Amino acid sequence: MEEERAREAAAAEEARRAEEAAARAKVEAEAGRTLAQGLDKTRNQGFMARLNGLFGQQRQVDESVLAELEEILFTADIGVRTANHLVEVAREKLKRNELKDPERIKGLIRDEVARICDLPVPRSLEGGGPPHVVMVVGVNGAGKTTTIGKLAAKLTSEGKKVVLAAGDTFRAAATEQLDVWAERAQAQLVKGAEGGDPSAVIFEAVKKAKEEGADVLIADTAGRLHTKAPLMEELKKVKRVMDKALPGAPHEVLLVLDSTNGQNAIQQAKQFHEAVGVSAIALTKLDGTAKGGVVIGICDELKLPVVWVGVGEKVADLRRFEPREFVRALFD
Numbered sequence: 001m002e003e004e005r006a007r008e009a010a011a012a013e014e015a016r017r018a019e020e021a022a023a024r025a026k027v028e029a030e031a032g033r034t035l036a037q038g039l040d041k042t043r044n045q046g047f048m049a050r051l052n053g054l055f056g057q058q059r060q061v062d063e064s065v066l067a068e069l070e071e072i073l074f075t076a077d078i079g080v081r082t083a084n085h086l087v088e089v090a091r092e093k094l095k096r097n098e099l100k101d102p103e104r105i106k107g108l109i110r111d112e113v114a115r116i117c118d119l120p121v122p123r124s125l126e127g128g129g130p131p132h133v134v135m136v137v138g139v140n141g142a143g144k145t146t147t148i149g150k151l152a153a154k155l156t157s158e159g160k161k162v163v164l165a166a167g168d169t170f171r172a173a174a175t176e177q178l179d180v181w182a183e184r185a186q187a188q189l190v191k192g193a194e195g196g197d198p199s200a201v202i203f204e205a206v207k208k209a210k211e212e213g214a215d216v217l218i219a220d221t222a223g224r225l226h227t228k229a230p231l232m233e234e235l236k237k238v239k240r241v242m243d244k245a246l247p248g249a250p251h252e253v254l255l256v257l258d259s260t261n262g263q264n265a266i267q268q269a270k271q272f273h274e275a276v277g278v279s280a281i282a283l284t285k286l287d288g289t290a291k292g293g294v295v296i297g298i299c300d301e302l303k304l305p306v307v308w309v310g311v312g313e314k315v316a317d318l319r320r321f322e323p324r325e326f327v328r329a330l331f332d
Contacts, residue, residue, distance in 0.1 A: 035319060036329040038311025042292030047076030048330055055106040061099040066091055069105065077262035079297035086112055110331040113296055117323040119305040122252065122280055131163065131209040131217045133242060133249035137235060137272055138256035140223030143284035143310065145174050147256050148218050149181025150318040151308075155216055156185045163212065165205030165219035166191035167198040167238065178220060188212065198222060198234075199241040206245035219250070232275040239276050252279050254307070257298075259283045262291040269302055282308035283321075295326060 042048055050072045059065065066087060073083035089112050093099045099108070134151075138144045145168070152162045164182050168174035172194050182189035190205035192198075202219050209217040221238060222231075242249040255278040257265040265283075272278050286292055286309050295306055306321045 034329075035309065035311060035322070035325050038287040038309065038317075038319075039292050039326075039329045040287070041290040042286075043330060046290030047072055047078075047293055051106070051109070055102050057102050059102065061094060061102060061105065063094075065102060065105070066094065076293045077291040077297065078293040079263065079266055079301055082116070082297050082300040085300065106331065110327060113330070114323060114327045116296055117299045117306075117326060119299055119303060119323075121305045121307060121321075131206075131214045131246075132251050133206065133209075133246060134216065134218045134252045134254055135221065135239060135242060135250035135276070136218060136254045136256060137221050137276060137278070138223065139258075139268060140171075142223070142256045142258045143282075144168075144223065144256045145177045145181070145220055147254075147282050147284060147308070147310065147318065148178065148220055149185065150310075150315045151218060152181060152185040152187045153315045154318070156187055160215040161213065162187040163205060163209040163214045163217045164189045165202045165217060167202045167205075167220045168222040169194060169196045169198050169201060170222045174220065174222075188214070199238050202238055203241050203245045206242060206249065210246065232271070235276050253277055254280050254282055255304075256282045256284060257294075259286045259291055259294055260289040262289075262294055263297070265294050266297050266301060269298055269304060273302060273304065278304055280305055280307040282306075282310070282318075284310035287311045287317075292330070295321075 051069075054065070054068055054072065069090060070083065070087045073086055074080065076083065086109055090099065090105055090108055093108060099105060136144050136148055148164065152164055155162045162185065164178055164187050166175040166178050166189060169192055175191050175194070179189055179191070181187075188208065190201060190208050192201040192204075198221065205217060205219060219238075219242070221235060239250060239253070253276050255269060255272050257268060259265060261268070269278065269281065281298060281304055283295060283306055298304060298306060309319055309321045311317050311319060
């Protein structure tokens with residue numbers, strides 16, 4: 001009898017490993033888009049197209065050139081503060097007679113953008129725990145649930161044990177969507193009743209993750225309007241419950257922003273950061289907008305690192321953000 005149970009357990013374990021291997025193979029087989037491809041619209045239709053037009057002019061750099069530079073940057077989605085800063089950097093170089101032609105401005109702006117975006121990046125999805133607890137926040141429609149699903153698929157493909165918490169109890173479709181992703185990623189999902197207390201669901205998820213020896217717990221939360229104080233207070237409550245369930249949790253607060261929102265995304269980031277202390281940002285839908293300059297504004301104004309960028313529909317299209325790659329994709 002014991003031998004039969006042992007054989008069944010061994011067979012079950014072998015089947016589980018086969019499923020994990022298949023999931024990893026599926027993720028690895030999905031060829032993702034490059035960041036350069038994801039920034040096509042920003043480079044060819046957005047502010048970079050106008051900047052490249054300015055850089056290519058054969059004329060002496062003077063205040064009229066800087067005025068044109070200022071107008072281009074102010075209409076971009078990098079933010080007023082960042083635009084002012086870049087123009088002033090160029091103006092100082094002009095005063096020192098170090099700008100001979102517009103092409104020199106390109107190198108100057110490129111270097112300054114590289115410096116702005118080169119922030120210390122947290123070790124996303126690792127470090128705390130186990131389990132390493134990630135609280136995911138953002139407004140409705142930003143792509144939180146899809147981002148969570150893609151992160152889970154990436155982690156399980158690396159052999160990590162992942163638990164997902166369906167903390168968005170107000171939108172039935174969110175739980176259903178997360179259920180599909182959990183099955184696809186071979187991750188466990190903890191969910192509650194529709195309209196239930198999200199804090200209770202997340203408390204149970206932390207408990208489950210500890211019991212199961214999970215490497216990572218990723219908790220979804222309901223989409224919030226960053227301008228609605230009561231909703232933001234509820235997020236603070238969820239964060240306190242996480243710490244109660246596992247002291248020190250969440251180890252990471254990941255804010256998901258829709259890059260098509262441009263300047264509004266920066267305002268969202270400010271409000272969420274004030275409420276729950278954002279540690280990292282995931283920018284979605286970068287391939288569908290000419291507003292990729294929002295990356296620069298977020299890094300400059302908030303000093304918050306962009307860790308993930310979404311440049312397509314596939315799992316592989318959720319890419320780790322690399323500042324140098326971003327600068328090359330924009331300017332080279």
